[in-house]
Amino acid sequence: MAFNPTARQTGLIKAALFMLALVPLARMVYLTLTGQLVEPLEFITRGTGDWTLYFLCFTLAVTPLRKLSKWNWLIKLRRMLGLYMFFYGLLHFMTFLWFDHFFDVQEMWKDVLKRPFITVGFIAFVLLIPLAVTSTNAMVKRLGGKRWQWLHRLIYVIAPLAILHFWWMKAGKHNFTQPIIFGLILGALLLMRVVWARSKTLSAAAAR
Amino acid sequence: MLIKRSPNGIELPFSSEITPREVYESRRNFMKQIATGALGGAALLEMANREAFAQGVNPKLAAKLNPSYSALDKHTPYKDATSYNNFYEFGTDKSEPAMYAGTLKTRPWTVSIEGEVNKPMVLDIDALLKLAPLEERVYRLRCVEGWSMVIPWIGYSFSEIIKKVEPTGNAKYVEFVSLADKKQMPGVGSRVLQWPYTEGLRIDEANHPLALLTLGMYGETLANQNGAPVRMVLPWKYGFKSAKSIVKIRFVKEQPRTSWNLSAPSEYGFYSNVNPDVDHPRWSQASERRIGEDGFLARKRKTLMFNGYADVAPLYAGMDLKKFF
Numbered sequence: 001m002a003f004n005p006t007a008r009q010t011g012l013i014k015a016a017l018f019m020l021a022l023v024p025l026a027r028m029v030y031l032t033l034t035g036q037l038v039e040p041l042e043f044i045t046r047g048t049g050d051w052t053l054y055f056l057c058f059t060l061a062v063t064p065l066r067k068l069s070k071w072n073w074l075i076k077l078r079r080m081l082g083l084y085m086f087f088y089g090l091l092h093f094m095t096f097l098w099f100d101h102f103f104d105v106q107e108m109w110k111d112v113l114k115r116p117f118i119t120v121g122f123i124a125f126v127l128l129i130p131l132a133v134t135s136t137n138a139m140v141k142r143l144g145g146k147r148w149q150w151l152h153r154l155i156y157v158i159a160p161l162a163i164l165h166f167w168w169m170k171a172g173k174h175n176f177t178q179p180i181i182f183g184l185i186l187g188a189l190l191l192m193r194v195v196w197a198r199s200k201t202l203s204a205a206a207a208r
Numbered sequence: 209m210l211i212k213r214s215p216n217g218i219e220l221p222f223s224s225e226i227t228p229r230e231v232y233e234s235r236r237n238f239m240k241q242i243a244t245g246a247l248g249g250a251a252l253l254e255m256a257n258r259e260a261f262a263q264g265v266n267p268k269l270a271a272k273l274n275p276s277y278s279a280l281d282k283h284t285p286y287k288d289a290t291s292y293n294n295f296y297e298f299g300t301d302k303s304e305p306a307m308y309a310g311t312l313k314t315r316p317w318t319v320s321i322e323g324e325v326n327k328p329m330v331l332d333i334d335a336l337l338k339l340a341p342l343e344e345r346v347y348r349l350r351c352v353e354g355w356s357m358v359i360p361w362i363g364y365s366f367s368e369i370i371k372k373v374e375p376t377g378n379a380k381y382v383e384f385v386s387l388a389d390k391k392q393m394p395g396v397g398s399r400v401l402q403w404p405y406t407e408g409l410r411i412d413e414a415n416h417p418l419a420l421l422t423l424g425m426y427g428e429t430l431a432n433q434n435g436a437p438v439r440m441v442l443p444w445k446y447g448f449k450s451a452k453s454i455v456k457i458r459f460v461k462e463q464p465r466t467s468w469n470l471s472a473p474s475e476y477g478f479y480s481n482v483n484p485d486v487d488h489p490r491w492s493q494a495s496e497r498r499i500g501e502d503g504f505l506a507r508k509r510k511t512l513m514f515n516g517y518a519d520v521a522p523l524y525a526g527m528d529l530k531k532f533f
Binding site: 038039040041042098099100102104111115117168169171172173174175 | 287288291292300302355399400401471472475488489490491492497499500503504506507508
């Protein structure tokens with residue numbers, strides 16, 4: 001099905017997506033303020049972590065979806081999805097600094113260095129920062145398309161680290177259902193890229 | 209209102225007097241709607257929630273407060289203690305036991321006490337309720353996950369059972385086995401743990417007066433999601449050591465294998481005494497968050513050695529508690 005939204009329609013889709021992406025946060029705030037949660041701090045910690053992973057999946061799904069559906073305009077949504085991943089990741093990091101350590105940075109560092117599941121989560125978060133910072137059009141221009149693209153391939157490092165963080169977090173309770181699902185989805189999204197990249201080199205070689 | 213009082217101190221209302229779930233739930237919803245709709249305001253909604261759960265729905269259980277074994281901490285609201293539970297037989301999420309434990313049939317129920325004892329016996333719940341005078345004890349509960357509650361339990365020291373069954377000289381440990389019935393417990397069958405859930409104590413730990421054979425909470429019989437109809441409560445150990453919905457108690461020679469220890473031996477030791485100096489591999493045990501009290505504006509509170517129950521220290525004299533965690 002061919003669908004080519006006008007600039008106005010794209011704007012509307014983006015605005016709707018922007019609002020929609022805030023719903024999980026609004027829900028957490030609402031449930032907390034109305035006293036419906038026994039342990040809001042745990043709920044928010046888990047919730048922000050889950051939504052970071054969801055937005056990671058959404059962001060990495062854009063290119064495969066675009067190729068399969070030929071909806072090229074989808075690329076226009078990718079930056080927002082990626083920034084929302086960073087936004088929820090930042091909130092998730094803040095829950096750790098606030099709820100777990102009450103802003104005691106020194107204590108936080110000890111935890112980061114001592115516990116592997118926190119170490120990898122922290123590295124994944126830190127690696128997201130340059131991607132968020134260089135997400136503007138001006139930064140793309142300043143870096144140049146090639147270098148920008150090269151830098152943003154960091155996401156292929158971040159994704160497995162995020163899964164590992166989640167996997168180790170669940171390991172103590174042998175509760176691997178969710179990490180396996182996320183792992184399979186991200187694995188499929190990354191595998192498609194590998195397949196496409198190979199067929200591209202092959203066809204390039206054939207053309208020569 | 210007529211109250212039928214049975215000799216063992218439980219007041220059992222006629223079934224006609226028990227408000228059906230649909231009715232009280234609709235009342236609660238009505239109150240919530242008034243609070244949110246007509247008057248708005250989170251504070252009122254909070255009040256409606258509290259009002260609705262001010263008491264449970266289980267039969268009353270009379271017991272005398274034992275002040276020498278009661279913490280002075282503020283009690284955790286009944287609603288919190290019955291809606292935030294780890295009871296993997298009903299699911300791994302802490303909200304699941306409250307949702308799914310309704311299928312647990314707690315009567316008739318028998319507990320078989322066997323193994324290295326002179327007088328093995330099978331006791332039903334009524335026999336257990338009459339075996340010794342029921343006491344109310346307010347215990348701190350520290351979960352291995354880093355949170356805590358304060359709960360008024362009802363029961364008597366497990367040593368009363370030990371006296372009755374007369375362990376032989378071979379009885380060095382006590383093993384507690386929980387019910388594992390897929391039909392009543394949707395979580396049994398998941399591969400998270402080995403079923404049935406099995407826990408254990410050294411016999412001198414089991415004989416310590418703090419070890420409570422528990423039949424009630426908050427003036428009532430136990431809520432299903434809290435391990436009805438009979439469980440252990442060991443306030444100086446992490447919560448998972450206190451087996452729920454017990455069907456078998458075995459006195460044995462060798463240290464029993466316990467469910468969490470089998471699942472992750474490096475994370476959950478046989479003793480699992482509350483100890484702020486021994487970290488869990490994935491988090492610190494030095495502090496805890498008191499459910500219903502500690503929120504956004506406070507640092508977590510310090511965890512106390514043996515959860516503040518220094519009475520038990522002699523049980524572990526000379527032991528390296530870093531090694532025997």
